[in-house]
Amino acid sequence: MAQRSLGGAPVSRCHNEGHGRRLTAAFEALEAFPALAESRNRLLRVVREERTSVGEVVAAVESDVALVTAVLRIANRARSGKKGKISSVPEAVEILTPGGVEALASRTAVFDFFERTPVWDAAPERFRLHAVATQRAADRLAREIDYADRDELLVTALLHDVGKLVLVHAYPGYPGQIHGEARTPEARVHQERRELGVDHALVGGVLARRWGLPNRLASAIERHHSDDVRDEAALVRLADMIAHYAQGQAVDPNSMLKVARNLGLGPDQLRTVMYELPYGNASGQNRQVEKCPLSNREVEVLRRLAEGKVYKQIALELSLSTSTVRTHLHNTYSKLGAVDRAQAVLVATERGWI
Numbered sequence: 560m561a562q563r564s565l566g567g568a569p570v571s572r573c574h575n576e577g578h579g580r581r582l583t584a585a586f587e588a589l590e591a592f593p594a595l596a597e598s599r600n601r602l603l604r605v606v607r608e609e610r611t612s613v614g615e616v617v618a619a620v621e622s623d624v625a626l627v628t629a630v631l632r633i634a635n636r637a638r639s640g641k642k643g644k645i646s647s648v649p650e651a652v653e654i655l656t657p658g659g660v661e662a663l664a665s666r667t668a669v670f671d672f673f674e675r676t677p678v679w680d681a682a683p684e685r686f687r688l689h690a691v692a693t694q695r696a697a698d699r700l701a702r703e704i705d706y707a708d709r710d711e712l713l714v715t716a717l718l719h720d721v722g723k724l725v726l727v728h729a730y731p732g733y734p735g736q737i738h739g740e741a742r743t744p745e746a747r748v749h750q751e752r753r754e755l756g757v758d759h760a761l762v763g764g765v766l767a768r769r770w771g772l773p774n775r776l777a778s779a780i781e782r783h784h785s786d787d788v789r790d791e792a793a794l795v796r797l798a799d800m801i802a803h804y805a806q807g808q809a810v811d812p813n814s815m816l817k818v819a820r821n822l823g824l825g826p827d828q829l830r831t832v833m834y835e836l837p838y839g840n841a842s843g844q845n846r847q848v849e850k851c852p853l854s855n856r857e858v859e860v861l862r863r864l865a866e867g868k869v870y871k872q873i874a875l876e877l878s879l880s881t882s883t884v885r886t887h888l889h890n891t892y893s894k895l896g897a898v899d900r901a902q903a904v905l906v907a908t909e910r911g912w913i
Contacts, residue, residue: 586725596669598619598687624690625683631646631772644774690718693795696716697713699798700798712791744784744810765781779791793821851912858912860891861888861891861913888900
């Protein structure tokens with residue numbers, strides 16, 4: 560069977576002994592896969608703040624593939640022997656506590672885009688950017704179809720291409736020499752299977768299981784390029800294609816429509832998502848366009864209410880009486896036309912006021 564040289568090393572299209580050794584060595588190398596230094600530093604700042612919310616810690620962890628992987632692996636070890644496995648960052652942070660996350664982040668290896676390392680070069684940053692873009696697309700799709708398990712989906716979307724990191728490490732010529740002239744995700748996967756006998760999705764599923772992550776999460780990673788893709792894997796595949804589209808890369812429109820239909824999405828809904836995503840605010844915060852009708856004090860009270868704090872806590876932090884806090888919120892509800900605290904927080908958040 561024909562062979563092709565990658566970085567000076569022959570690669571057989573079948574699973575020979577050398578092929579297996581390369582993949583095993585690459586799996587081991589991923590044990591020390593680094594986080595972006597800025598991502599790690601931001602996480603440390605969040606967990607070291609005097610008052611921090613679990614939501615802020617979760618958002619900081621979810622900004623980086625290496626941080627997500629590290630937190631999930633440690634949380635699943637902590638749950639060893641107990642029923643069920645941890646497949647979302649909120650669950651993992653709850654188990655580890657912010658203090659445990661801080662200790663973990665402090666010893667996480669990092670890379671800096673401006674200081675390249677001979678082992679990984681620019682691969683971590685290219686991978687991170689596409690992973691985050693796919694995660695955002697998956698979250699938008701989940702809202703469109705009212706998908707239940709968004710927390711797990713965000714993890715799967717962030718890790719969906721982790722098998723590519725294995726192949727990058729195993730074969731110095733990957734992806735360029737393997738993908739050749741292939742431009743769409745489907746064509747590239749076909750080339751991987753043809754030249755290596757495996758594709759990055761399959762390798763990613765194997766790695767996720769080696770890391771002790773839940774099987775359902777590993778299966779979604781493994782199957783996101785399958786022809787009969789469904790459910791979470793289908794969401795990830797469509798999000799992957801939308802991320803490629805948003806980044807100006809080639810995609811196959813027919814493949815996109817087919818996967819969208821499997822999810823119950825029609826062409827009009829898909830067009831809306833595709834149009835919106837390139838213009839989305841990367842910070843996740845809505846822009847403040849309309850003038851806010853609330854006073855500064857009312858905004859401060861509502862912001863703390865959105866953080867889950869009760870009247871007594873808010874009063875203490877703002878040096879107010881509990882009755883004054885209640886009055887501010889009553890006025891806030893009236894100005895926003897809200898019937899309760901949940902609606903008031905939703906309206907103010909959507910309009911970028913808190």
